[in-house]
Amino acid sequence: MADAQLSTAAVRAHRVCGLVPDVLEVGIQDTPAGTSARQALRLRGGSGDAGLALVHGARGAMHLHRAADLPALAAALRPSEETDLRKQSFGPFFAGLSGSVGAAIDEVATAMAAVMADGVRRSKGELSTSLRATVDARLRPWCDRCAVDHVNDALFRLASLPAGLRLIPNGDGSADFVATGALGPVGDVSAGRRELVRRFLRYAGPTNRDGLAGWLGLSPAAARRWWALADVVPVSVDGRRLFLHPDDLAAARSAPPADGVWLLPPNDPILELGDRELLVPDATDRKRVWRPTANPGALLLDGAVAGTWRRRADTVTVTPFGSLSATHRRRLAAATDGEVVVAES
Template sequence: MAAVFETGRRQVLAHRVAAHQLDRSESRPGRLAVLDLGVQDTPHGSARLALAARTTSEPPDDGSLTLIWSTRGAPHLHRRSDLPALAAALWPLGDADATARISATAIRDGARMGVAAFTAAAEALRAVVREPMPKGEVSAAVSARVPESLTYWCRVCQAQHISGGLFQQVGLPAGVRLDPSGPGTVLAPVQDWPGVPGAASGTAGLLRTQLRLLGPAGLAEAAKFLGTTQTATRQVWPGGLAEVRVDGRTAWLPEEDLDALRSAPAPRLVRLLPPSDPFLQARDRSLLVPDRERQQAVWRVLASPGALLVDGEITGVWRSRLASKGRLNVTVTAFDALSSPVRDAVRDEAQRVAEVRGAADLTVTFTD
């Protein structure tokens, strides 16, 4: 039996900073490692800011990156070439897994359909979206096609709606992407889509990638990443993992990444991470931010701010607002006092945010 590697949270954070290429060592946005899992775009625009925190180059505008509902039904930016394999990896592992992923009290009977619920919804969505269409029109058309048990009565709209959680989770397997070119949410077909998956495949490899970028981590964190139960996740728990003890807690990392964890240098950088940044997607939040009050400041139920990352530690939060005449106002709230060099670095990073958001002018305000 291989020896268990002992380490602490600071070394784990250093490893994750390196794994996420937050040192801007990759000049080609499409090659960034975080795209192996996808970059969540909540709120819209966050994905571009997450890429900007990792590279100074602009993302390609050639269709090679696609915005689509994927993991847990949330909008993510992915490489177009990765989508078919990802759709199979995220497909439910069985009926119990599918029911757990739906997790909608409004359609309890429909949730019991298991995989059949995903199949019916995905096939309906694929049949409806043959050209760019507003989300509302798509939802109405899909609701009319699926079994009634997958819909509920919406008092506001006075209509039967498909469960929103299920609707968005089948966006990827249906080959339906988000078109951000205009106002409102528009759905469009992914060209040359191979079809709705017949069964899950490659899920263990996806979890291995999750552990590579957000590890060392455990079964519970992997299950939360998929949006399912530990029982289901255990079925596809990957092999070839090294056991790691992080401040006494058992976690796992791909064996080939153990040397990278051991040798990860202490980071020396300042970054403004947007809300839902891949670095913040780790489910072991107490490791990222040990203080409970600070956790609540970083991860809010609604409208989470961005996070200020200084040398591997989350040391504050930030928000931005685009005002009139192209001015971006960035407000940084630090948990502790920031040194003058760190403040200067924050201003530099805020300028990068302004560039991505198309602002011609910038104001940065620091608060405690």
């Protein structure tokens, strides 16, 4: 049977349907702490902190999640073995680790929970220093930059969620850790992973196994195991073979045309979960949106990423990839709460 056909325009329209608060099902990346996730929520009409928690989630990066989802998330994200983790995301530390990476995470998480049980709010440095007295030396390699041995940074981040720790932004891009008690029963690992992959497909589809691996920082072997838990159907998008959950195919076919102007914050789920080649076909433009550090925001015109933007004080500077129509300029001015300057790319 031939693959179902979807146009790029249909895919973009389907992706814009993700501009809803339910995107918290997969979490919203928050980098620096206290910045991008709040912007993404406001864009979707969400507000307030009730029931939400900032934690180290996918790839160990800071994500805003529903607190009720944390036990299942912790179970799903716990690596089965050291080869589950992609070196590009986590570095070479785990490849040379003797013993189970899961056991290492458990050891550091237990030590973290013990330190934080006194209810004191601690910075990352303060917590890291406190762990040196109890964590095994093999998990505390020497750090030339800090001139001290401390828990490997990726291991530190991976252990903080199962330790029951959340992050409280300080208002300057940094965050402190607080203890919120045990997560409770974490549930079945396979069930947690199956649900996480289902949610990923809902907001990232159509996509492929590489998209899942990039989002979670998984090695190819681990991505294959996770992907096998999913129900998917192949679709052809401009000659590329991608995949959707069967229940999402009808929605993608019937999504109304994307119509509007949005200023997506850096790390918005539309940018972080979606297939980058579909969102931004031109390779040079992709490098403008996704940079090694300090990503700009993205200008979304009728579902297509059409430029970047940055804010300084009350001025938003928009750099489109091409020309903007008069209608788009009017809508852009209405979409911001300050002065808009359109720059040349």
